Amino acid sequence: MNFLNLLAAIILAIAVAGCGKQESTEAKTAETQKASTVATAIENPAADEAALQVQGDYMRGIVAEISDDRYEGRGPGTRGDEMARRYLAEQMAALGLEPGAEDGSWEQYFDLVGINATQPESWTFSGPEASLTLKQWDQFIVGSGVQRERATVKDAEVVFVGYGMQAPEYDWDDYKGADLTGKVLLMMNNDPDWDPELFAGETRLWYGRWDYKYLSAARQGAAGAIIIHTAPSAGYPFQVVQTSWTGVQFELPAGDEPRNEINAWVTEDAARQLVAAAGLELDALREAASNRDFKPVPLGIKTSLEMNVDIQRAQSANVLGLIPGSDPDLSDEVVVYTAHHDHLGVGTPNDDGDAIYNGAKDNATGVAITLAIARAIKALPTTPRRSVLVALVGAEEQGLLGSEYYAANPTFAPGKIAANINYDNPNVLGRSHDISFVGLGKSSIDRFLLQAAARQGRVIEPDQFPDKGHFYRSDQFNFAKIGVPAMYLKPGTNFIDRPPEWGRQKQDQYYAVDYHQPSDEYDPSWNFDGTVEDALLGYWTGLAIANADEMPVWNPGDEFEAARLDALEALTE
Numbered sequence: 001m002n003f004l005n006l007l008a009a010i011i012l013a014i015a016v017a018g019c020g021k022q023e024s025t026e027a028k029t030a031e032t033q034k035a036s037t038v039a040t041a042i043e044n045p046a047a048d049e050a051a052l053q054v055q056g057d058y059m060r061g062i063v064a065e066i067s068d069d070r071y072e073g074r075g076p077g078t079r080g081d082e083m084a085r086r087y088l089a090e091q092m093a094a095l096g097l098e099p100g101a102e103d104g105s106w107e108q109y110f111d112l113v114g115i116n117a118t119q120p121e122s123w124t125f126s127g128p129e130a131s132l133t134l135k136q137w138d139q140f141i142v143g144s145g146v147q148r149e150r151a152t153v154k155d156a157e158v159v160f161v162g163y164g165m166q167a168p169e170y171d172w173d174d175y176k177g178a179d180l181t182g183k184v185l186l187m188m189n190n191d192p193d194w195d196p197e198l199f200a201g202e203t204r205l206w207y208g209r210w211d212y213k214y215l216s217a218a219r220q221g222a223a224g225a226i227i228i229h230t231a232p233s234a235g236y237p238f239q240v241v242q243t244s245w246t247g248v249q250f251e252l253p254a255g256d257e258p259r260n261e262i263n264a265w266v267t268e269d270a271a272r273q274l275v276a277a278a279g280l281e282l283d284a285l286r287e288a289a290s291n292r293d294f295k296p297v298p299l300g301i302k303t304s305l306e307m308n309v310d311i312q313r314a315q316s317a318n319v320l321g322l323i324p325g326s327d328p329d330l331s332d333e334v335v336v337y338t339a340h341h342d343h344l345g346v347g348t349p350n351d352d353g354d355a356i357y358n359g360a361k362d363n364a365t366g367v368a369i370t371l372a373i374a375r376a377i378k379a380l381p382t383t384p385r386r387s388v389l390v391a392l393v394g395a396e397e398q399g400l401l402g403s404e405y406y407a408a409n410p411t412f413a414p415g416k417i418a419a420n421i422n423y424d425n426p427n428v429l430g431r432s433h434d435i436s437f438v439g440l441g442k443s444s445i446d447r448f449l450l451q452a453a454a455r456q457g458r459v460i461e462p463d464q465f466p467d468k469g470h471f472y473r474s475d476q477f478n479f480a481k482i483g484v485p486a487m488y489l490k491p492g493t494n495f496i497d498r499p500p501e502w503g504r505q506k507q508d509q510y511y512a513v514d515y516h517q518p519s520d521e522y523d524p525s526w527n528f529d530g531t532v533e534d535a536l537l538g539y540w541t542g543l544a545i546a547n548a549d550e551m552p553v554w555n556p557g558d559e560f561e562a563a564r565l566d567a568l569e570a571l572t573e
């Protein structure tokens with residue numbers, strides 16, 4: 001979290017609250033102050049009445065259903081996935097939503113390609129003076145960047161490219177126009193974190209994520225990319241790279257976009273040896289790469305690599321339900337609520353012999369929240385001015401693939417999507433004083449959310465783990481990439497009537513024991529009181545956005561502002 005952005009958000013919130021107060025002729029009691037901070041667009045008793053439709057028992061029913069063993073963990077392309085999609089479409093129909101897919105159906109189908117590369121046991125790099133052979137698993141992990149039966153790099157030169165970033169808004173370009181066609185690019189992870197004015201300081205931006213790095217190399221026409229792993233720059237140990245980059249990797253079918261043949265990781269020690277084989281020092285190269293005037297450094301080392309790749313195909317779908325807007329001038333614009341309906345399916349059994357990864361909290365509960373919000377919106381006497389789309393997206397756990405497909409094939413033009421509000425792995429522990437907004441300080445959504453939070457007397461906290469890049473790890477990211485201002489709430493930690501440390505301990509325990517495990521199962525003892533409050537934050541925020549005169553905007557200079565301007569520009573063409 002950039003402190004200045006946070007400060008700006010707070011000042012904005014105070015300013016917005018202040019405007020409301022001036023309009024109020026009542027005495028400034030706590031109650032009227034609360035009411036006056038609400039945008040007039042949502043200040044009506046009917047919206048309060050409709051909000052009562054966000055009910056814990058309604059959400060419970062949905063969570064208990066789709067996290068049942070009968071749904072077999074809702075793995076993309078499986079029978080359980082199909083059953084869940086059918087059930088969710090039925091729920092949408094029962095709420096009175098309209099089918100939201102382009103062909104008038106509930107489901108937007110997409111193909112998945114499963115890629116399983118047979119990694120070579122060793123990888124050799126040859127320089128004029130010395131050569132070096134690295135060992136798979138211990139020193140490197142490599143995946144296929146192509147959806148073909150063979151991935152090949154032949155006699156490609158290795159070039160150190162620093163962070164491998166091109167960011168015009170920070171006047172930063174690591175490539176400086178160098179011809180990198182057919183090269184293998186060796187790059188650092190993360191983005192500069194030592195200066196709050198540069199890449200948002202400690203907050204990891206998309207530039208600091210591996211998916212950006214590989215894409216950035218492919219845009220240069222590179223043959224491959226190698227990311228240098230360090231625990232601080234990745235946010236996790238090399239072991240996570242080893243386990244998550246082996247086995248089948250799912251993607252959407254390749255289009256005509258540029259692709260690397262291979263995408264690799266090496267340990268820091270292996271990178272040090274590789275650079276030493278070129279007669280250079282890794283620390284000196286990294287030091288040089290911390291400056292804007294850095295230029296790519298060819299290492300004078302060549303490498304070849306060939307892998308057999310097994311390709312599988314499957315199909316899943318996003319389930320889309322629409323509530324058309326009531327204002328003829330604005331109903332072609334939309335607020336999109338998302339939650340992923342998939343989970344990990346059937347996999348390795350745990351110690352109890354349970355092999356079904358039910359995904360009850362992650363993310364049957366997020367799905368239930370968005371349907372509860374839709375239920376409340378449908379209970380309004382007049383629907384909001386803009387349309388509302390509930391998009392229950394698939395294949396999130398495989399790399400945000402359903403939302404990626406939606407973003408590439410949106411049912412509303414990107415410049416007409418006012419905002420995205422996403423729920424993933426929400427709170428089931430009861431009411432909390434706080435809630436965490438991943439992305440606070442990035443857009444004018446802050447002002448709508450802060451108003452909604454004020455109604456509940458709750459505090460909005462910035463992401464508690466800014467270096468983890470949470471904004472880029474759930475479905476809202478794909479909306480942000482096409483320019484849509486987005487909101488992603490994570491549970492609070494300060495729970496009502498609990499000791500201060502309780503919430504964090506419970507969360508740590510969940511991540512240590514149940515996260516992405518067969519034990520993420522529905523428990524009737526779950527407390528949905530806080531889930532209702534978190535859903536209402538999304539309800540009020542979405543309602544305010546759907547009824548406002550103007551759509552939200554990214555804060556000036558934000559990493560996604562340029563994409564939004566492009567999307568708005570495209571509307572006029």
Ligand SMILES: [Zn+2]
Pocket residue numbers: 340362363396424425
């Ligand atoms: Zn999730």
